Amino acid sequence: MPETFARLGKTAQQFLNWPTVAVWNRLEGRTRAEDFDRSLKAEVRDALWMISRQWQMGEFIGDDAGSPVLAKVHLRTTQLNKYQAGTEPAVPLEQEIPLEAKVENQRIPFTQGGLDIALDLRLLMGRQWLKLITGFDPTLKGAYIAAYGIERPDPDAESSARICAHVKVWQQFASVAGRCMDGYALYEYLKTEATPPHRASDDMAGVTSESDRVVIDRLAERFVNWFEKLYYQPVDRNNLAWKPAYLEHQFACSAPIGGSEKVLAADEYYHGHLDWYNLDIAQDQTSLNLAAGAELPVATEGSITHTFIPTNAAFGGMPHPRYWTFENWKTDLSFVKPDMTDLNKLLLLDFILVFANDWFLVPFTLPVGTIAQVEGLMVTNVFGESTWVEAAGSGADEDWQRWNMYSMNVRGSEDVSADLSLAILPVCRKVLEGKPLEEVYLLRDEIANMVWAVEGQVPLANGKSKLGKEAGYELRASLQQQLDKTAQSPPEITYQADIRFQVLNTVPEEWIPLVPVHVEGSNREIQLQRAAMPRILQNDNRKPLKIEPRTSLMREGLESSPKRPYFIHEEEVSRAGIKLQKAFQRTRWYDGRVYTWLGTRKQVGRGSGSSGLTFDQIVPVEVRST
DSSP: OHHHHHHHOHHHHHHHHSOOOOOOSOOOOOOSOSOOHHHHTTOOSOHHHHHHHHHHTTTTOOOOOOOEEEEEEEEEEEEOOEEEETTSOBEEOOTTSOHHHHHHOBOOOOEETTEEOOHHHHHHHHHHHHHHHHHHOGGGHHHHHHHTBOOOOOTTOGGGHHHHTSHHHHHHHHHHTTTSBOHHHHHHHHHSOOSSOOOTTTTOTTOOSHHHHHHHHHHHHHHHHHHHHHSOOOSSSSOTTEETTTTEEEEEEEEEETTEEEEEEEEEEOSSOOOGGGOEEOTTOOOOOBOTTOOOOOOOOEEEEEEEOOEEOOOTTOOOSSTTOOOOTTOOGGGOOOOTTOHHHHHHHHHHHTSGGGOEEOOOOOOTTEEEEEEEEEEEETTSOEEEEOOTTOSBTTOTTOOOSSOOEESSOOOOBOOOOEEEOSOOSOOEEOOOSEEEEEEEETTTTEEEEEEEEEEOTTSOEEEHHHHHHHHHHHHHHHHHHHOOOOOOOOOSSSEEEEEEOOOOTTEEEEEEEEOTTOSSOEEEEEOOOEEOOTTOOSOOEEOOOOSTTTOTTTSSSSOOOOEEEGGGSOTTOEEEEEEEEEEEOTTSOEEEEEEEEEEEOOOOOOOOOOEEEEEEOSOOOO
16 A cells, blocks of 8 residues: 555555545446356255244144145036926027027017117118119119118108207218118018918019029028017017016026026126126925926036046235245225124135145136036145045034025025035126116105106117207207197186196106005005006196107006006115116127127116196296286
């Protein structure tokens, strides 16, 4: 150092004696090689220290067994082969159709109160048929448009008010009238039973030879198959699983087991997503009565024994046994805040934080529509010890200390053994749901002491939907405008007082009353019956007509002949109310086929409401003539 200072000189010597402060804004390691293998090993220099730490933490005092290395599972299986909608006779259960489509599907309404609706689908079907027939004989296009055409609505006719009241709907009907074909009219003609059967070439002047009729019949068959493949429709006119009085679906399915059947029943399905938890085991039913002439598919019973190598259960962010492994930041355990009654959340936290490395997976693949009963699990650990493991939830079904997961409830309160079977229903994993075509709110009106069905979304004649409030206002205004064109001026009324007596006021047209009535044969039980409000127009001397609902959900019985009243069980409408939605559903099945159907979902409503309906009021006179 002295020699160095001497070489630097006096100035450098003074500089080195000055006090300095070292500042770094970045600390990083400087690698001396391109090989990181040794660094990533995290080598331990003192293995004895690690062992002593394990002794201090009590890791040597372990009472767990060895890790499993081999597992053998034994199952009994059977196949679902019967389906029963409501109380109707059972039919074979096809595995090629999603169970949701079979349970929920409802026929698409093409008419309402004698009026043709669903113009969009009618035009779609018409274009498809014209495409088929044009490829065979282009000269027949005009004949089919003339035979199955779309009529132009008359704005002055009261029967066309539901079309002409809405400007866009009226414009669409007027633009396609006489120019496009109503494909559904042809489809309905072909599907109508008659002797001899209806043919697409009937009453067509351009079709003369029998060979042409045969070709057109083949095209008609393709046309019918195309539509029925595009939209999955129920075989009957109505969906037998839908119970309008309960606003729910009711169905059952069964599978053979031994000399009897295992019946799975769903009495209250309304969620829109079907799975095993919607079904109960009907212990009181031993079989489902099969419809006459129906042939069941082959349903095999048997047992399966498979051997596996167990694998650890893993999830994003789980604790890792190696201390230098970073956890997944997407898993935020602090976000889970379980309450005292949130048993599932506590179990999840216990699994993640304490026993995450003690859970193993034994994958087992079963076909769709299978009911499996796990008889037991043989586990062999690293020490060669074999343990026979039975289901933890076995025992009496009514035992309150029994606990298990993913098992169906046994209907009833009898002292029977718990059923631990697993049902793999033929249901969809994902269903696309369109915008609500119909939306109805059922709510209680405590002031008027009645229940109302408020139509939030109503279908229009062109196939679209509109807010019920706007549609009702436009229809009422259109009817009033038609009446004003023909009605005579009312005589001038001279009021001698400033007040008058009003028997009844009005409510919006989308409010459909449900009045309480006695159940037939009972003096105490109450049910709700659909009623109607009178449509009172100004200067109308005729008897007021009843306001009919515009949604198919509330038109139950109005399309039948003769018309039937509609009753709803009073207990179905709680204080929170009910929200009903009908929309198109679409899914792709496991074989690649696409299914589209019209389904209904029920949800909790928005609470009670007030319609403002009043009777027998004294109101002030707004205009007084002298």
